[in-house]
Amino acid sequence: MNKKCNKCEREFPLSHFHKVKNKSDGRRNTCPDCRKIHEKQKLSSNLDKNKEGWDKNEIFALRQLRLNGLSYPIIANILKRSVGSIQQKSFKLGLTTQNKSEENLISLRIMNSSIPLTQR
Numbered sequence: 001m002n003k004k005c006n007k008c009e010r011e012f013p014l015s016h017f018h019k020v021k022n023k024s025d026g027r028r029n030t031c032p033d034c035r036k037i038h039e040k041q042k043l044s045s046n047l048d049k050n051k052e053g054w055d056k057n058e059i060f061a062l063r064q065l066r067l068n069g070l071s072y073p074i075i076a077n078i079l080k081r082s083v084g085s086i087q088q089k090s091f092k093l094g095l096t097t098q099n100k101s102e103e104n105l106i107s108l109r110i111m112n113s114s115i116p117l118t119q120r
C-alpha cells in the first residue's frame with residue numbers, strides 16, 4: 001500500500017512514513033525528506049526571530065535613552081519597537097523608572113533637541 005506525501009506528492013510505501021498516533025492511517029502525511037526540509041525551515045525562521053532580538057547597538061541606545069530619562073513610548077518610537085518590548089527589555093536591564101512625571105518632562109525636552117545618544 002502506497003501513500004502520497006502531501007508536500008512533494010511523491011508516492012512511497014506506507015512504511016516509509018514516520019509513525020504518528022493521531023492520524024487515521026497511523027503515519028505522517030509528509031515523507032521524511034519533506035519533514036527534514038520543514039524542520040530546517042522552522043529552524044531558520046527561528047533564527048530570523050532571534051535576529052529580531054536586541055543587538056548590542058540597540059541595547060546601548062536603550063540604555064542611553066533610559067539613562068536620559070526618556071519614557072517607554074518615546075523610546076519605542078525612536079527604536080521602532082513596541083512599547084511592550086521596550087518595557088520588557090528595560091526591566092531585564094534594570095532600567096526601571098523612579099519618577100514618571102520628571103521622566104516625561106526630560107523626554108519632552110530631549111525630543112525637542114536632537115539626541116546625542118553617546119553623550120550624557
Ligand SMILES: [Zn+2]
Nearest residue numbers: 005008031034
Ligand atoms: Zn515529500
